[in-house]
Amino acid sequence: MKPNRILFACLMAIAMAFTTRCTDDNKGNGEPTLYTRLGGIDVISKVTDKFLTNVVADDMINTRFEATVGNHYRLQVLRNNLIDQICAGTGGPCQYKGQTMLEAHTGMKISAAEFSALMADLAAALDFCEVAEREKNDLLTILTPMESDIVDK
Amino acid sequence: MKKIKILSLSLVVVLAGLFTYANLRPLSVAEKLPTVDLASYRLKGPMTPAERLALEQKMSALPGVTACSVNKEGRVASVLFHRKEIDEAQLARQLSNKGQWRVAQKALQTSGGCPMHGMTAPFHAFISVLDLRN
């Protein structure tokens, strides 16, 4: 009887190991990742595109980005890096290939006011794409601490 | 003669290497998305906040447009779009809303900004031309 029980327990353990896996859809505690809650890559790319057009229309900071968005290839690199960064940072299946925030912004002497303007453009993009308040705040909470690597560098 | 042969052979090897790299390099999730272009326009004529929102929504819903923003003053519009589906002239026509606003495309400066990104842009451009997956 006893060996049968052990065999049963082993089979159950093996079955669980095969059926239980950490997908992108949960953080291991059953709750979906922010990536999933946001709506995956489709919503992230929509938000990023709206964010980019907001920035380009924003007279406070658009001169900073003019040379980038005026060049087809630089535009793709920036857009792709932003999408991959948000996707990876929210627990999605992406790999951010760009520079660190400190490397990317060193020498630009970005002010705190410019940083706030950019974050407001992002918040407006999230609102326009009808992202729920909780997910919006969660994403802004991930990005806001980057200020120390971006401002006054 | 021998020098020319060696030079051309090296050139072929380098090009073959770049071609292989361009087509075999792993693409990120974002790199697999269709590429976009950006156009910026100056708008003239009075615009209420409601008209601004309506214009943004109308533009964003056009086939080929991925995003459109008009600034708070109603003076600048920027549009991200897929060139295969819509072009700058069509976007300008749509922005004018049947003549309600006067629209002029803004020429964007193509140099300057981050020097590092400026330097790597031609390489990215060349690699993406060689990439047959695009």
Ligand code: HEM
């Ligand atoms: C949380 C806020 C920000 C995030 C997440 C962010 C993210 C990024 C990323 C991912 C890149 C591309 C790095 C690469 O290509 O390797 C970049 C570059 C850049 N960022 Fe930021 N950034 C932020 C704030 C700002 C602010 C406030 C400004 C200026 C007002 C700014 C200006 C730039 C510029 C000019 C580039 C270089 C673009 C190019 O020439 O290709 N960024 N940023």
